[in-house]
Amino acid sequence: MTTALSEPERSPLEAFMEERRRRVEAALDAALPPETAWPGTIHRAVRYSLFAGGKRIRPILVLAAGEAVGGGDADLLPLACAVEMIHTYSLVHDDLPAMDDDDLRRGKPTSHKVFGEAIAILAGDALLTRAFHLMAELPGEADAVAIRRRLQATAILGEACGMSGLIGGQVEDLESEGRAIGKDALERLHRAKTGALLSACVRGGGVLGGATEADLHCLARYADAIGLAFQVVDDVLDATGAAETLGKTAGKDAAAQKATYVSIHGLAGARSLATRLLEDALLAVAPLGDRGRHLAGIAQLIVERES
């Protein structure tokens, strides 16, 4: 009786996300050798960053998109793990002294602070390699349709984290530091650096789940909208969070010559852009009906989050 009373109220979306997050954690753990495997250092470094408390939003998007079109865990979990490994590798490399030179990530010392630069570079390489290796591992009984879908999803993933996606975005980000860039250049940067991988989660999940052409069209439009919304909201939170807690104004980014959606559109403009993108995401998945409810909920969470 008391346990029933003390259980927190969870919305169906929260329950969905929490349950999927647990499956992803277990699958990630199973996809890696134990820390005792040879040579130990690299396994410890890989696990240190991969299990550092990420929200697993990308794998959950894979599962939500794939399940919306009829896919199950066996179809979807390899990509769910792969996108989280790739997201983590990109953080480990971005934090390196030669890149953004960050000492802390999610409140913990970054990989190179704990393991040294050489191992941090190799741990990132290992996560990227394992992601694609995982996509190529198939149960012996897999049929021709499953194999073809796996390869298609891998191609989507490869494009998203390559030179016109994740890596290109990071290069552009490095090169635009201290330089004023315009609205179009900013959008291109974020579509590559953040949007491409988020979009690959949704479209790749759709492909693996057996999406029809019409479904895929909906998913792609949804992915496009949330990919941008994610960054717009990040910029808004950055500006307003700083304003509230440090007494600084939203102008600090502009002063630091860092182009953001707030510096370009203003705070009100950025907020209304986020709202428009959310509306677009909801419209995009409307044709999926009830199947698209988790995707709709996640879009809402992304835009309405406060951290």
Place this chain on the structure above:
Amino acid sequence: MTTALSEPERSPLEAFMEERRRRVEAALDAALPPETAWPGTIHRAVRYSLFAGGKRIRPILVLAAGEAVGGGDADLLPLACAVEMIHTYSLVHDDLPAMDDDDLRRGKPTSHKVFGEAIAILAGDALLTRAFHLMAELPGEADAVAIRRRLQATAILGEACGMSGLIGGQVEDLESEGRAIGKDALERLHRAKTGALLSACVRGGGVLGGATEADLHCLARYADAIGLAFQVVDDVLDATGAAETLGKTAGKDAAAQKATYVSIHGLAGARSLATRLLEDALLAVAPLGDRGRHLAGIAQLIVERES
């Protein structure tokens, strides 16, 4: 008449290798966006290292193994390009200041000397990503058999360059610096760092070419032998090259506490090990008969090379 006279004499093996090398160069060029693609820096950096004059021994092994069992260019070239991209990424990252800190590679400044550390790290990441992306790109008309083989070859590649292969070997190499390691540890290090990728070239080429189980058994044994032979000969050349040109003895590696096949087996012992490994490689491909002649020739070249 004069042109006919002035043409150099080439053995059938040399002609085979030169012709395949040209195909690989063209395929690598076609697999990458032009330097003018956005963002330019990363494309210049990737091409700088990929076209720095490598001998393309790994892609040639893919083609030789795959052709020996009946494969053609359409089956084999994606893996041939992928292994060269992965070999190049590993060199770019190994040369970084945090790793081996090398300024020169094949007589040219290393990537980080030309483009800076951040771009060198990202160029390595980009080559690794493009390698796996390429493996996932299929012509629309590919049949179920070709698709299944492609995925199998990708899994072999992923294993070879992961934490129990290329990356594990590099970690072990970093950690064994200045430490005495024994014969077994040295062999494990080199099987991972050099042998695994060479083996993946031969076995992956075999899978893509449609090797039977019996063929694959021959190819795996061949790959095992040449993978080790490659490193043994490297160590012999290092020791004797230094002895001849610098007046130093083969003992210098031992003095630097770097374990090599020469420091462990002695020069004569290392040479006879290389000969035994060559014999094993030739025996391994003997059942392939004439189909295995190029593989046999390449093994001979690896062991009898002088640089």
